[in-house]
Amino acid sequence: MSVFDGGLKAEIEGFLKRYETKRSAILPVLHAIQDVHGWIKPEHIEELHTVYGLDRVHVKEVITFYDIYKDKPVRRFQIRYCKNITCHMLGARPAIARIRAHIAALDAVQGEDGAFSLEEFPCLGKCDGAPVMLVNKERVEHATVDKIDQLLTKYAPTVLR
Amino acid sequence: MSEASKGSQETVTFTLNDREITVPKGTTVMAAARQQDVYIPHFCWHPGLKIAGVCRFCLVKVDNRPKLEIACNLTATPGMKVSSVLPEVKEAHKWALEFHLVNHPLDCPICDQAGECKLQDYYMEVGKYKSEMDRPKVLKPKALEIGSELVLDTERCILCDRCVRFEEEVTKTGALGIFNRGDRAVIGTYPDKKIEHNYQDNLVDICPVGAFTSRDFRFKQRVWFLKEKPAVCPGCSTGCHVDVHAKPQVRTYFRLKPRESEVNGFWMCDKGRKTYKHMNQEQRLRFPLLTEASGVRRRSTVDEALAALAATMLKADKSEVALLVSAAYTCEEYAAFFEFFVRSLGVTNVYQWREPTEDREAFDGLLYRGDHNPNTRGLSEALKAVGLPGEVKDGFEALLRQAPKLVIALGPELAFQFPSLPAQLSRLEQLPFVSLWTIDGAAVSHVGLKHLLPMKGYAEKRGRFLNFAGKVGELADPFPAGSEDARDVVEVVAALSEILAHSL
Amino acid sequence: MAQDKPRIILRTAGLANPRALKTYIEHAEGYTAIKKVLGGAMTREQLIEEVKASGLRGRGGAGFPTGLKWTFVPQSDTGPKYLICNNDESEPGTFKDREICTVNPHQVIEGMVLAAFAIRASKGYIYTRWEFQAEIGYLVEAIKEAYAAGFLGKNILGSGFDFDLDHYTGAGAYICGEETGLISSLEGKKGQPKVKPPFPAVSGYLGRPTIVNNTETLANVPWIVNHGAKEFRQYGTEKSPGSKLFSISGALVRPGVYEVPLGYPFERLIQEECGGYLPGRSLQALIPGGASAPLLTPEEVQGLTLDYEAMAARNTMLGSGAIMIIDDRQVLAELLKVTIEFFAHESCGQCTPCREGTGWLNNIMDGVLDGTAKPGNVELMRTVAKHMGGKTICALSDACAMPVTSYVQKFSGSLQAYLAQATAAGGHVK
């Protein structure tokens, strides 16, 4: 009994065949898993190791090396806020503070399963839209402090009331 | 393996520190320097491992090249002029060291590596400066039990990557990885997976700092108190060349380390590393024991013991005498032993003493062999030399069937490699008179054994072992014996013949 | 004299549905170059010669001559070879390749087919950073279209030349923009650069000959094939011909990506393209080539032209053409902290000087911001940076050292002042 459901399983096996070496498939496979489950669970790594022959040490190295992969549970909306030079110059810091405050407030109410999580992200490559943030995979440009409230409400209307 | 072997027949001549050096084509400057005993400081480079080039310590200056280059990945080309002693190079080394020490905990006082730590060595060599680092350091997990033989301190680790490469290239277990990145990077195994193989302590050896420490040696002794002498590991028929580390003034052995040789390369197995314990006081047979006619067993002097043995020998006819010989003694000892008992006394009942459960052909593909005796080859050749069948077979049962009046038994040296030893000893107790020559203290508990002679350990005597391939392993520089009464076979035989010569 | 603002790369910009294969073919001589080359009008050698003659230099940052790079692939080697499009564009301040993917992805694909033909590569990858989710979609779509139209795959246009192109997504690591780091990542490993030699052109992806080119570089190739090196050289300067995409960000009216010939005056770019600074703001300092470039003072910016030589003359670099305007409202200490923090976060942790050095600098900057650092530490940063430079496998260490050196060298005063202020305030000033 695989920990991956049919679709994902097929996708993973596809990747394993797609590249010159199995190991090359590690990144795409992890992306696929994360798209479905939100994060990479230990049992996933075990399965990859035992069933698909992707060494668990290699996989763990990759997960801990790259920013995108998460080996801890994630929240419904992961905010990745760019804090690099241009975004910083155009007001990232106050916006980040604002989001923090919201999350803190929410956590006070909802505890650990709040809707948002915030990650100060190194760079999102959209300096002409600075300050920029990613909500899950969606890019939000000009996310200055004054817009934060309505932005967050857009994603989770209820929670901010 | 080593860069030198990669090179073809054609050679390259280049200059290192104004010294002409000719090496096989394809040799790196680092390897060449090592062959010439020119020392270029380094952490990540190891002759037995692939090149990583990450510590950036072995920087050298090559003429007409703008940047300093790392010697470990710098292939020697004809006419190249390399220097590892220029001021700018020294400065680079100093800063390389500084960077290594930025987040190093400097807990040398409680670090077992202190005294043989490369960081300390280089500090004395290229450092001796006041550190510029005055900010709080990055803290990482300490004293992790990462393997049955190992303790890992990730704070001391300088991420030279040697251990990871060892796991990948030598043992091929790949248990170790480097997780996270930047200065948060740590060495480790996969969560709650431990390193499990027979070569763990090599990680301690190749670790240039105190990140990996041996659980067996941990906190036992400071290395600067230890004296090391070369020897050959008696753990199996590979006969790895080793250095025995001991503190002679307290007659205690502390550890074994591999000595580079064509037999074992740079490594040795953990089983072999345990082959010092039996020579320490608490485990060894420290004095002769003999059982008098009254049946009382008492401690005796060596002379008494030998006299008693000689007396018994005189009473017995040579047909009633049997020799039970294990393969743990040196060629010289066998020669003397058989010369005396077989050639001059005419004893013909010679039996080999082996571990019945052993699988002599077994081999783990790296070093460790199923034949757990250092000198099987030497024994059979010694037997052939005196006209006896040389093939290796366990003669223990045959001996019991023959049930001779007098048995002279050369006991195995390593009890832990002889699981059946206790059982075998109890069975020997049934025989009328067994003179057991051994270093194994456990023999004392077998009261039925009438005559016990304490033997010297392999680190305490001179001689040669022949390994599985017939390669000679030399025991040249012995420690003083762990107990005054301990003798080697040659000495015992000499004394016996002396006594017999007089009494005849 | 050709018109002074050529359209070489963003040729479909402004058109309806610019990404579509149809648009590319109709309005931008789409795939005519490979028809020309694979049709036999040009041999491999001629192609490489043409690119060499054009003087095209790598647009990824290093500015290495592209044609020359291609010649490094051992032609005797008959085994598989690889061509990788470096679309990781992770240098802070750079977003030109993203623009290419958005506006004109097919030109990149065509460029890759040509490059692959030149170096006899049978397999290619486009490596894009994860953050470009939408752009990844565009590329994958474009690749599909190209396959369908027979511009990719087996026996392209009946020429007997096979080239398979696949897309690979990164996972958030600056270092994967370094070519050997990218290759490691492509091999499913940590994106750690490989010790050189051997160089990728000899032993790269899976130990096979591999050429890694930047997206913009490849996008130039079809145009060069179509119009010839001579015409290409009409744009730009003697030493750095052609046009270049500049990513301009900061307190400007219209920040964005602009294609102008190399050697274009900086001031003109700001005023004409970007519509000048935001009202009430003026230039405090300029980062001309991404976060890793030494920054320039307003004095140095006087008469600055955008080309490799002018930058070199000012001891800085054009890099990937990422221009960041630091206006007078910015606190340089904070920006330096942001910069160093970025590199400390992104250091792959392989080489000691980089791993510990970036961390150490970051550590000191923390001290500067919260006032716990000693006055001497600012100068110390310069010393540390000095010994980080040129000692490591890849250039990340230098990339961190260079801005630090320039900050301390040119703005030591304001850093010291900030530190004093912070120490007095016993913590963050703001």
Place this chain on the structure above:
Amino acid sequence: MAGVVKVALPPRDTNMFQMAYGYTSTILTGMMKTFGIFWVQITGKEKSATYEWPEQPATYSDRFKGKHFLTRRDDGQVRCTACFLCATACPAECIHIVAGQHPTNEIEKFPVRFEIDILRCVFCGFCEEACPVDAIRLGPEYAMSGLAGDKWIYTKDYLADRGELHGGITSVKVENEKHFTTDHNPHGDALIATDAPHMRHH
């Protein structure tokens, strides 16, 4: 007797009285001095340099190198990390340490046994100087006489909290500093400061 030169001269003066006078005068001068001092003291004109020890206690300076003691951490644990540096420095080889892994991970290494063979000790104080963590010091206790059969090997417990230490002495070294981040020792002065807690504080 060739080559032998007679050098002895005959007594210049053989007058017995004069010779005797010389001797007697010297003796008398000496006697007078003795009786003089005897008189001065017996009449209490001047105080004697000697006094009645042990009834009257004798105190030495804090820096006097007397009986060893081991300092403690704030939490009462023995400060010593069993680094063997004192044993290494000891010229008399009178310090015997057995190190062990501490159950708690904050303190990695600690002395299971720490013994000083005081009969071999030469009180050079090298152990005190060698110690990187201010764990061992030589206190001002000088009275170490004892009878045959007394314990001459000082154990860890004795060194750490014998009666005279009044429950042990806390190290001046701050706990969370396991090591110095620079070669300059921020406690360098404190470690040798005379106001470091010594017995006189108890």
